[in-house]
Amino acid sequence: MLSIRKPLTSLLQLHCKSNVLVQIRHASQALPQFSWEKYNVKRKNFGTIQSSDIGFFKSILDEKRVLTDENDILPYNIDWIKNCRGQSKLVLRPKTTEEVSKILKYCNDRRLAVCPQGGNTGLVGGSVPVFDEIVLSFALMNKIISLDSVSGSMVCEAGCILENLDNYVRERGLIMPLDLGAKGTCHIGGNVSTNAGGLRLLRYGNLHGSILGIEAVKADGTVIDCLKSLKKDNTGYHLKHLFIGSEGTLGLVTKVAIHCPVLPNAVNLGFFGVKNFDNILKLYKSAKKNLGEILSAFEMADFDAINTTVRNLKLPNPIADYPFYVLVETHGSNEAHDSEKLMSFLSKEMETGLILDGTVTSEPAKMQTIWNLRESIAGASLKSGYIFKYDVSIPQKHYYDLVPILKKRMGGRAVSVYGYGHVGDGNIHINVVVPEYNSEVASLMEPYIFEEVSKVNGSISAEHGIGFRKPKYIHYSKDQSALHLMSDLKKLMDPNGILNPYKVLPDEP
């Protein structure tokens, strides 16, 4: 669906989603402050890289896949929202699981810390080094190994780009079970390691359900083979789940087996204006009831989220200005059936006034324009300043409460405060845009936001993960008993702590 006939694309100035990301990446040329300085972190007692180490890596990888030039390494040291900056001096680009295993065994013996990196699209600094960790890039592990058209299970390497996988399976009548704004850049291995959520989680569930098998390498180089492609497999502990969402702290994912649902015959997309948040909840209930099994996404964005995106990225807004926007997508097998259902839902909710106005389409190009607007919100504010990004799960009745509270709390200090996200999953993204980062502004929000989320039994990180930015707040969402078990697991699987240090786990008291 994303391959656009070229000449017209440029004419109509349509941006492929991934291009938007690239464009934003270069929006600000200034280098961010070093993470350790900005967040006051102390280097742990790891080994430092010697020339003999580099010699060893060159002996197992060819020279081109061992990067030591400062300019070559810079992009691996910075995350795309320019929040974190590490000081790595070495990037390794393995092509096989065996190479990953050899690298890790060596690093473990030498106590050299390692930071795994996929597409580097993370939002919590999990994929960039903090000090001089060796960056292990999966970009060259990008082969698709097999696809079973009957079961829909695909086996591929960790460095495959999500959009490439989606294009590949689409040509074969399937789709990837996850979809997110960064699809043109992010790697499936990173998606799995961070348990990425995204736009269609409502319909196809999260990765703990879709990932059928995993091959991962432990810190000591042991390859753990759980690469089964079965839907049902109750043999012993479900070890693959340890690697889903553990952000590379227990092992590095090298291959995945993933279940791909069928490419829907009929897709419809509606984009509506809504008066207030209460009406969004009512509309969500009605959509679940009236659209039932065909509902595939239910997303919301407030006026400021859409307006900032339209203004900063010069994207068209297909409908007029409204306080809130809702995007409803259906995936089904029969065009006539789906559109009849959708139309009766829409007429009903126009009558009740839950939908003020809007548009609906089944034309791929138009749907793409609408999705592009929604997916571009995440990066739209990079132009206006520094963004504090919060990604929280909140019981739906409190879903939007924090946005007005934060707006008031920040007052004139913020350029804008807005909320958008996956209503269907109770997951809201709150962006607070300030002219530039300073710790004073930060202290107004952190830990305040996490305390508020904790009060309503929410999660301080719904889909972005804990990464480098949030270990000290993890206790707001995880009980001490659970944190102890996490720590025990870490010690068991990575006794020297070389895998993605300074991330996920809070410092031991």
Added chain:
Amino acid sequence: MSRVLVGVKRVIDYAVKVRVKPDKSGVVVDGVKHSMNPFDEIAVEEAVRLKEKKIASEVIAVSCGPAQAQETLRTALAMGADRAIHVEVAGAEYETLQPLHVAKILAKLSKDEKADLVIVGKQAIDDDSNQTAQMTAALLDWPQGTFASKVEKSDAGLTITREIDGGLEVIKTKLPAVVSADLRLNEPRYATLPNIMKAKKKPLKKVTAKDLGVDIAPRIKIVSVEDPPVRQAGSIVPDVDTLVAKLKEKGHV
């Protein structure tokens, strides 16, 4: 000016990858998402704006094609056209339908409907012919303003800004006239929900080319449809000297 006739063509949606049939007789259209030719959307938008400015009193959308062309007409109606005419051309006849046939149909309908202005997209993104507006104007012996990026009503008729090589050309025409829409003429709207609902009830008349007395017998035979050549992979050269040497070797510098 009272009545505007807008030509709309149903084409494969431009976000869909087009595939050539294995027997090279054409492209695969079954089960492929279609939508209104983007340049025709611009034409409809312009006509609707003329009506909103009370320059036009009625907008009639016309489409020549198979039964599904009615979906495209419903889109035009949802955007604001008042009524639609579906000229049914199906099967093999549609595959050999050419701009000349369409121009004859549009010319006939323009007279029947007493249109004062015909607006069509400058070209369709499937066959890229860019002929219909010009031929329609010729058949009617009306003035034409092709590749329009601005259309204004003036006392005598229309003032049209045309996109031409190297700049813009401003022309004045009398009415009736034929205009073809270029990319920058406007940004077409998305049909709103109430208008999508209303469009279902707007009049849509079905006619055939025969009813209009237009002969659509094929004038061409499709010999073969081929994929464009696949772009050859590039290569990375180690330094500028090698690059210059290679360019020289191939005679580029």
